[in-house]
Amino acid sequence: MASDEQEKPLAPTAYRISVPEDRAMSMELKRLYSNRYYVKWCGCISALFLILVVVVLVLVFTVFRVKDPVIKMNSAKIEGLDRLNVSNIDPSTNLTVIADVSVKNPNVASFKYENATTRLFYDGVVVGEARTPGGRAKARRTVRLNLTIDVMLGKILDVPRLGADLRSGVLPVSSYTSISGKVKIVNVIKRNVVVRLNCTMSVNITSRGIQDQHCRRHVSL
Ligand SMILES: *[C@@H]1O[C@H](CO)[C@@H](O)[C@H](O)[C@H]1NC(C)=O
Ligand SMILES: *[C@@H]1O[C@H](CO)[C@@H](O)[C@H](O)[C@H]1NC(C)=O
Ligand SMILES: *[C@@H]1O[C@H](CO)[C@@H](O)[C@H](O)[C@H]1NC(C)=O
Numbered sequence: 001m002a003s004d005e006q007e008k009p010l011a012p013t014a015y016r017i018s019v020p021e022d023r024a025m026s027m028e029l030k031r032l033y034s035n036r037y038y039v040k041w042c043g044c045i046s047a048l049f050l051i052l053v054v055v056v057l058v059l060v061f062t063v064f065r066v067k068d069p070v071i072k073m074n075s076a077k078i079e080g081l082d083r084l085n086v087s088n089i090d091p092s093t094n095l096t097v098i099a100d101v102s103v104k105n106p107n108v109a110s111f112k113y114e115n116a117t118t119r120l121f122y123d124g125v126v127v128g129e130a131r132t133p134g135g136r137a138k139a140r141r142t143v144r145l146n147l148t149i150d151v152m153l154g155k156i157l158d159v160p161r162l163g164a165d166l167r168s169g170v171l172p173v174s175s176y177t178s179i180s181g182k183v184k185i186v187n188v189i190k191r192n193v194v195v196r197l198n199c200t201m202s203v204n205i206t207s208r209g210i211q212d213q214h215c216r217r218h219v220s221l
């Protein structure tokens with residue numbers, strides 16, 4: 001019994017002593033653990049944030065980067081040249097230039113363009129003008145347009161070098177096309193784009209075709 005009574009208070013004392021130690025240990029452990037927990041979480045969040053930043057940067061510089069729409073003249077032909085008597089030109093003869101133009105949109109967003117203007121020059125004089133209605137080039141798609149330009153023959157007849165050019169059989173002409181539009185990527189990135197295309201070409205009187213076509217394009221974002 002005595003041993004029992006002696007043992008009894010011992011156990012609580014041992015217990016009592018061990019309690020604060022345990023508590024301190026557990027607190028220490030808890031702090032260590034929570035520190036590690038924080039470090040772990042901070043690391044995780046930082047890593048995630050970094051990955052997110054890299055992903056966004058990659059997207060901005062690749063997919064979401066606004067790229068230049070490419071405008072190209074595939075072919076051009078003149079209608080009505082067969083009705084023209086070169087040795088006796090009638091100014092009321094209707095000549096029409098039909099140009100096949102393609103607008104390639106390399107962006108992941110659609111390119112919405114407004115009215116396009118095309119002017120035809122002969123010796124620096126505007127001899128024809130065409131207006132093409134606006135439209136939309138879908139993402140990564142190419143739109144083909146037929147530009148129809150009515151040639152003002154009366155203006156061509158006023159050009160002094162016409163006689164010499166007719167004798168050589170080749171008329172050097174140039175064209176200027178301007179298309180302005182907007183590239184909009186998920187309503188966040190909006191960019192006004194003006195695409196210009198300058199071409200020089202020669203009209204062959206005998207073959208009634210267009211040859212030696214050289215184009216230069218210019219884009220302003
Ligand atoms: C072209 O005009 C000239 C002079 O007027 C005329 O002699 C000739 O017959 C005409 N040619 C054609 C194909 O109409
Ligand atoms: C040229 O076109 C106009 C209007 O499109 C027309 O009135 C005229 O008769 C045409 N002229 C010729 C020679 O075809
Ligand atoms: C495009 O052309 C149409 C018809 O000519 C005109 O009503 C419209 O205002 C033009 N739009 C622009 C942006 O020039």
Ligand SMILES: *[C@@H]1O[C@H](CO)[C@@H](O)[C@H](O)[C@H]1NC(C)=O
Nearest residue numbers: 098099100143144145146147
């Ligand atoms: C352009 O014209 C050509 C021939 O005149 C025709 O085959 C083609 O379908 C036209 N394209 C458009 C987009 O109108």
Ligand SMILES: *[C@@H]1O[C@H](CO)[C@@H](O)[C@H](O)[C@H]1NC(C)=O
Nearest residue numbers: 175176196197198216217218
């Ligand atoms: C294209 O032609 C237009 C009109 O003739 C001119 O103002 C412009 O400077 C030319 N641009 C280029 C790149 O040749």
Ligand SMILES: *[C@@H]1O[C@H](CO)[C@@H](O)[C@H](O)[C@H]1NC(C)=O
Nearest residue numbers: 168169170204205206207211
């Ligand atoms: C015009 O076209 C014809 C037939 O294609 C060709 O024989 C001739 O050489 C051309 N003229 C010039 C100046 O290139």
